[in-house]
Amino acid sequence: MIRFIDCFAALLGLIFLLPILVIVTMIGFFDTGSPIFFQERVGRNKKPFKLVKFRTMFVETQSVASHLASATSITKFGSFLRRTKIDELPQLINVFKGDMSLVGPRPNLFNQQELIIKRDALGVYDVLPGITGLAQIQNIDMSTPELLAKVDKQMIDTLNLRDYFKYIIRSATGSGSGDAVK
Numbered sequence: 613m614i615r616f617i618d619c620f621a622a623l624l625g626l627i628f629l630l631p632i633l634v635i636v637t638m639i640g641f642f643d644t645g646s647p648i649f650f651q652e653r654v655g656r657n658k659k660p661f662k663l664v665k666f667r668t669m670f671v672e673t674q675s676v677a678s679h680l681a682s683a684t685s686i687t688k689f690g691s692f693l694r695r696t697k698i699d700e701l702p703q704l705i706n707v708f709k710g711d712m713s714l715v716g717p718r719p720n721l722f723n724q725q726e727l728i729i730k731r732d733a734l735g736v737y738d739v740l741p742g743i744t745g746l747a748q749i750q751n752i753d754m755s756t757p758e759l760l761a762k763v764d765k766q767m768i769d770t771l772n773l774r775d776y777f778k779y780i781i782r783s784a785t786g787s788g789s790g791d792a793v794k
Contacts, residue, residue, distance in 0.1 A: 614715075614776065618707050618708075618714050622704040622705075623708060626704050626705065633701060636693070640667060643667075643687050646671050647666060648665075648666065648667065649664070649665045650664055653719035653720065653741070654719055654721070654722055655719060655741055656737060656739060656740045657737055657738070661706070661711040661712075662711075663711075665699050666693050666699040668686055668687065668691070669686050670687060703743050707743065712743060714776070715743070715767075715776045716739055717736050717739070717742060717745055717747070717760075718741060718744075724757070726757045727754055727757040727760065730758050730761035731764060733761075734761050735768075736764045736765055743783075744780060745764065745779055746766065746767035746775075749779060749782045749783060
């Protein structure tokens with residue numbers, strides 16, 4: 613049921629948000645010259661997949677978790693995209709492809725070893741990663757691996773259809789500030 617909702621919502625989102633996606637892409641060309649960002653992330657069963665987002669940092673920025681990146685790496689337009697969460701919209705493609713769900717643990721990088729160990733011990737990688745979830749609306753980011761893994765596990769164990777929609781609505785209406793930067 614959730615997979616059907618994910619696909620349907622992602623397809624509708626991509627269709628209805630197409631004008632925004634095109635405009636942001638065009639502005640992004642002027643901002644960084646490379647508006648779309650692909651990054652290898654840890655997926656279900658720890659299989660790699662390419663996450664797609666709008667670029668918010670300068671092209672030469674090192675590929676690290678956001679909380680390890682310098683705030684000076686973020687462009688002015690990127691700051692707007694992050695604040696409004698528009699940078700996450702291309703992930704609807706990942707959802708449609710089946711790499712992600714709308715709701716699930718945020719996918720981390722393979723170089724975040726402490727988080728991988730904590731999540732692996734709790735079985736967090738048994739489910740698809742998501743665009744949003746309980747940790748995101750509670751402002752828990754990847755800078756606190758143990759807490760994040762525990763909250764991810766709590767969400768996985770208690771997730772129902774009502775919470776699924778609650779997390780999406782709360783994220784869309786501004787809950788959570790996104791990943792912190794230094």
